[in-house]
Amino acid sequence: MLATMMYGAGDVRVEERPEPTILKPTDAIIRLSASCICGSDLWPYRGSNPITEPLAMGHEYCGIVVDVGSDVKSVKPGQFVVGSFCISDNTCPHCQCGFQSSCEQREFMTGAQAPLARVPLADGTLVATDEVPPDDLIPSLLAVSDVLGTGWYAADAARVKPGSTALVVGDGAVGLMGVLAAKQMGATRIIAMSRHKTRQELALEFGATDIIAERGSEGIAQLRKMTRNVGADAVLECVGTRESMMQALECARPGSMIGYVGVPHGVELDGQQLFFAQKGMLGGPAPVRRFLPHLMDLVLTRKIQPGRVFDLELPLADVARGYRAMDQREAIKVLLRT
Amino acid sequence: MLATMMYGAGDVRVEERPEPTILKPTDAIIRLSASCICGSDLWPYRGSNPITEPLAMGHEYCGIVVDVGSDVKSVKPGQFVVGSFCISDNTCPHCQCGFQSSCEQREFMTGAQAPLARVPLADGTLVATDEVPPDDLIPSLLAVSDVLGTGWYAADAARVKPGSTALVVGDGAVGLMGVLAAKQMGATRIIAMSRHKTRQELALEFGATDIIAERGSEGIAQLRKMTRNVGADAVLECVGTRESMMQALECARPGSMIGYVGVPHGVELDGQQLFFAQKGMLGGPAPVRRFLPHLMDLVLTRKIQPGRVFDLELPLADVARGYRAMDQREAIKVLLRT
Known part of the structure; x- marks a missing residue:
C-alpha cells in the first residue's frame, strides 16, 4: 500500500509499504475512511523535533475494522470505529480516572496517513458506531479522533463553565475546536485570538463572540479591556510556544485554569511568578478516549460539525503538498482521502 | 509599644515603635490576642529574600477591635475579629470569585508581631465573632489567619475529594494544617512526608494515615509503592523548594492537581515535561478570606484544633528566640503572647 513517511525536516514522501498485520492478540486492523495531517506533525516537519x-x-x-486479534472483544470486522490518537487499555487506574492519555500502557498511534493501519489495544482505544455512518459525516468523525478531542480537553482542563468568558489562544485547527468546545460547554463569551480572516470567520462560525487580532502586549491589552481588566475565566492554550503560553498566562484571571494542549516547545515557567500570578495550569496529551462517546454522539446527531475545520482535501498521494499547505498556513487542516 | 523588626538575615529585634493609628477611613486598629511567627518569615531571616x-x-x-476609620461598617470597637494575612476589599471581581489573595487592592499584612496593629480595608479583610471567644480558643483562631487557611487552600487547590488519597509534602506548620484540611475534606488516606518524630505524631493526630520518612527518590518510591504505582489523587506542596516541588510532581497521579502554597524559591518548571507528565498545578497566596467564616465556625464549635500546631509559646519580648527556634526546627510554630 502507499503510506506516508517523514525522512527529515520538510521531507515527506508517499511510498510503498507493507500492509499492517495483527502483531498482538489485542490489535485491530482498520481500513481508514479518511485520514489527515495534524498540527503536531509540523513540529518534526519544521525541524523542531x-x-x-x-x-x-x-x-x-x-x-x-478489517481484522482483529484473538483477544479483541468489543469491535469486530465490518464495524465503523473511531479511536484516539493515544492508545490506551481503558482499564488501568489512569484510564479509569479519565486520563487515558496517561494510560499505564500508553502508546501513540502512528501510520494512519495510509489506507490501512494497525491499532494496538483495540478494546481500550476504539469506539464503534451502531451503523456505518453516512459519508458526509466522515470528516467530523475523523476530527473527533484528535483535533476536536484535543480542543475539548483544553476547554475541560480550563474548566469552562456555563456563563463564563473563555479565551482561546491559537487559531490553528485545535484552537478552532477549542472554540466549538467552549460553546458546547456553555461559555457565553468566547474570545478567539486570530489574525487571519478565514480563521476568524471559522471561529465565529464555531461560536466565537469576539476576535482579537492583535498579538503580544497589544493583544493582552485588548483582552484586559474586553474583560474590564479582570482577565478570562478560562484560557485554552492551543499553540505551545513561549509567546502563546505567556499570552495565556497574562490573560487568565487569578484563580482560573489554563488548559494547554499545544506541545510546549521552549516553555520555561518560573515557579514564583506563577505563584504570585495565581494562575492554574493543566495540560498534556488529550484523553480523547474519555470524550469519544459523547463527541461521536454530538456528530452523529448533527449537533456539531467539527469537520468544517478541514479546508483542503487531497488524495493521499499528494500528502507532501498537504504538509506544505499547512506549514505555509495556506490550509488550516488537510483531509486525506485514502 | 514593643514591636518586632527584622534588620537583616538572622537579625530580629523587639524595639519601641509608635502605636499604629488610623491612616485611612477604611482602616481598623486591633489589639492582638496573640501573634505568631510564620514559616514564610524564615525566608528573609535565612537571607533568601x-x-x-x-x-x-x-x-x-x-x-x-480598638478603633475604626469613618468608612468601616462591618466591625466595631470591642468586637473580636480574625483577618487574613492578605488584605482585600472583598468586593472586586477577584474577591467575588473567591480569590481575595489576588484582590485588585491586595496588600500583605505587616506589623502583627506587636500588641497593636493596623488592618487596612477592614470591611473586606476582617470577620467578627458574635461574642468574644474563650481564651483557650485563641491559638486556634489565630491559626485560621494564615497557617490553617493556607493549608486549607493547598487542599482546595489540589481538589481533595471524599475517599481520595492525599499526599502532603512538607511537615512544617502549613503541611500539618494541610493534613487537617485533607481530613476535613474527606480524604480517606492521608500520607504525610516527614522525618521528624514530633511532627509525625502531630500529623497522625491531625488525621494522617501514613507517614513517609524517606526523602528524594526513596520517598517517591515509597509513595509509588503505597499507591500501587498510581500516585496520589491530590498533592499538597507546602515547602516551596525545588526539591519539594519535584517530589510533589513525581508523586501526583496524572490528571491530578498539585496545590502549592510554599512560596517557590528556585523553582523552574519545564513546560514540555509538565505537559507529558500531565500534572495540574494551582498555587499562590491563600485566599484565606474565602475560608474564614467556615474555618472560624469549625474552631468555635470545637470540631478542629489547629492551635495544636503551636509547640512553643513565648512572650513577644523573646521573639528573637522564637525565630531561632523555628529556624533550627526546634519548634514547629511559635505563639507570641503580646
Missing part, C-alpha cells in the same frame, strides 16, 4: 529514523506518519483515524 | 529596609514583622493576627 529531531528525526533519527523515517517516521510512519498519521495518528488521526476512523474507518472500518 | 533581600532586606533593603527594616521590616515590621508579623502578618497573622486575631484580636479585639
Whole structure:
C-alpha cells in the first residue's frame, strides 16, 4: 500500500509499504475512511523535533475494522470505529480516572496517513458506531479522533463553565475546536485570538463572540479591556510556544485554569511568578478516549460539525503538498482521502 | 509599644515603635490576642529574600477591635475579629470569585508581631465573632489567619475529594494544617512526608494515615509503592523548594492537581515535561478570606484544633528566640503572647 513517511525536516514522501498485520492478540486492523495531517506533525516537519529514523506518519483515524486479534472483544470486522490518537487499555487506574492519555500502557498511534493501519489495544482505544455512518459525516468523525478531542480537553482542563468568558489562544485547527468546545460547554463569551480572516470567520462560525487580532502586549491589552481588566475565566492554550503560553498566562484571571494542549516547545515557567500570578495550569496529551462517546454522539446527531475545520482535501498521494499547505498556513487542516 | 523588626538575615529585634493609628477611613486598629511567627518569615531571616529596609514583622493576627476609620461598617470597637494575612476589599471581581489573595487592592499584612496593629480595608479583610471567644480558643483562631487557611487552600487547590488519597509534602506548620484540611475534606488516606518524630505524631493526630520518612527518590518510591504505582489523587506542596516541588510532581497521579502554597524559591518548571507528565498545578497566596467564616465556625464549635500546631509559646519580648527556634526546627510554630 502507499503510506506516508517523514525522512527529515520538510521531507515527506508517499511510498510503498507493507500492509499492517495483527502483531498482538489485542490489535485491530482498520481500513481508514479518511485520514489527515495534524498540527503536531509540523513540529518534526519544521525541524523542531529531531528525526533519527523515517517516521510512519498519521495518528488521526476512523474507518472500518478489517481484522482483529484473538483477544479483541468489543469491535469486530465490518464495524465503523473511531479511536484516539493515544492508545490506551481503558482499564488501568489512569484510564479509569479519565486520563487515558496517561494510560499505564500508553502508546501513540502512528501510520494512519495510509489506507490501512494497525491499532494496538483495540478494546481500550476504539469506539464503534451502531451503523456505518453516512459519508458526509466522515470528516467530523475523523476530527473527533484528535483535533476536536484535543480542543475539548483544553476547554475541560480550563474548566469552562456555563456563563463564563473563555479565551482561546491559537487559531490553528485545535484552537478552532477549542472554540466549538467552549460553546458546547456553555461559555457565553468566547474570545478567539486570530489574525487571519478565514480563521476568524471559522471561529465565529464555531461560536466565537469576539476576535482579537492583535498579538503580544497589544493583544493582552485588548483582552484586559474586553474583560474590564479582570482577565478570562478560562484560557485554552492551543499553540505551545513561549509567546502563546505567556499570552495565556497574562490573560487568565487569578484563580482560573489554563488548559494547554499545544506541545510546549521552549516553555520555561518560573515557579514564583506563577505563584504570585495565581494562575492554574493543566495540560498534556488529550484523553480523547474519555470524550469519544459523547463527541461521536454530538456528530452523529448533527449537533456539531467539527469537520468544517478541514479546508483542503487531497488524495493521499499528494500528502507532501498537504504538509506544505499547512506549514505555509495556506490550509488550516488537510483531509486525506485514502 | 514593643514591636518586632527584622534588620537583616538572622537579625530580629523587639524595639519601641509608635502605636499604629488610623491612616485611612477604611482602616481598623486591633489589639492582638496573640501573634505568631510564620514559616514564610524564615525566608528573609535565612537571607533568601533581600532586606533593603527594616521590616515590621508579623502578618497573622486575631484580636479585639480598638478603633475604626469613618468608612468601616462591618466591625466595631470591642468586637473580636480574625483577618487574613492578605488584605482585600472583598468586593472586586477577584474577591467575588473567591480569590481575595489576588484582590485588585491586595496588600500583605505587616506589623502583627506587636500588641497593636493596623488592618487596612477592614470591611473586606476582617470577620467578627458574635461574642468574644474563650481564651483557650485563641491559638486556634489565630491559626485560621494564615497557617490553617493556607493549608486549607493547598487542599482546595489540589481538589481533595471524599475517599481520595492525599499526599502532603512538607511537615512544617502549613503541611500539618494541610493534613487537617485533607481530613476535613474527606480524604480517606492521608500520607504525610516527614522525618521528624514530633511532627509525625502531630500529623497522625491531625488525621494522617501514613507517614513517609524517606526523602528524594526513596520517598517517591515509597509513595509509588503505597499507591500501587498510581500516585496520589491530590498533592499538597507546602515547602516551596525545588526539591519539594519535584517530589510533589513525581508523586501526583496524572490528571491530578498539585496545590502549592510554599512560596517557590528556585523553582523552574519545564513546560514540555509538565505537559507529558500531565500534572495540574494551582498555587499562590491563600485566599484565606474565602475560608474564614467556615474555618472560624469549625474552631468555635470545637470540631478542629489547629492551635495544636503551636509547640512553643513565648512572650513577644523573646521573639528573637522564637525565630531561632523555628529556624533550627526546634519548634514547629511559635505563639507570641503580646
